[in-house]
Amino acid sequence: MSVLLHISDTHFGTEEPRVVEALVTLAAQQRPDVVVLSGDITQRARPAQFRAAKTFADRLGALVLAVPGNHDIALFDLWARFTHPYARYAKAFGSDLEPVPRFARPPRYRRQHHAPMAVQERRSVRGADRSRGCTAGRRQRAAVARGGGPPACGRHQG
The missing domain is CATH 3.60.21 (Purple Acid Phosphatase; chain A, domain 2)
Structure with missing residues (x-):
């Protein structure tokens, strides 16, 4: 394939x-x-x-x-x-x-x-998951740095 x-x-x-x-x-x-x-x-x-x-x-x-x-x-x-x-x-x-x-x-x-x-x-996303204190961009970068896996920022796992 x-x-x-x-x-x-x-x-x-x-x-x-x-x-x-x-x-x-x-x-x-x-x-x-x-x-x-x-x-x-x-x-x-x-x-x-x-x-x-x-x-x-x-x-x-x-x-x-x-x-x-x-x-x-x-x-x-x-x-x-x-x-x-x-x-x-x-x-x-x-x-x-x-x-x-x-x-x-x-x-x-x-x-x-x-x-x-x-x-x-992404640097940041307006209105992105503000309740958890992290942006979608930060979660995506963290996921890439970990080599994939579920998106999560350094402070929030999951």
């Missing part, structure tokens, strides 16, 4: 090194055939943020399909925003804004079962 790893809203420029390393480790363990890197790859579409995102994508060891989000358009450079909004994205990931994988041969089928897995690193 083919393995797909979907990573969304990485917001490079605000990334946390531990989360980046945990995702690289996860990709090495799962050995995906395709990685989909989608939406808001960068925080402010700055060249250095795209370089960091591309370096990360290259470390995943699989075909990467990158799909930009609204944060991947120049924010403060209005001329670039209106004349060539995806130029910085295109320099890092290519000009195809809706990539489709093209395999020289079919992906390898090596698993009996599929296990959907999604990891999203």
Whole structure:
């Protein structure tokens, strides 16, 4: 069975090194055939943020399909925003804004079962579980740092 790893809203420029390393480790363990890197790859579409995102994508060891989000358009450079909004994205990931994988041969089928897995690193979520004193983002980062498992922050287990 083919393995797909979907990573969304990485917001490079605000990334946390531990989360980046945990995702690289996860990709090495799962050995995906395709990685989909989608939406808001960068925080402010700055060249250095795209370089960091591309370096990360290259470390995943699989075909990467990158799909930009609204944060991947120049924010403060209005001329670039209106004349060539995806130029910085295109320099890092290519000009195809809706990539489709093209395999020289079919992906390898090596698993009996599929296990959907999604990891999203978020700084905070408004109104998220305030009664327990932790944000969804903190719980998600804690789960990734532990190598998966049920989300829980450092103060609350379960």
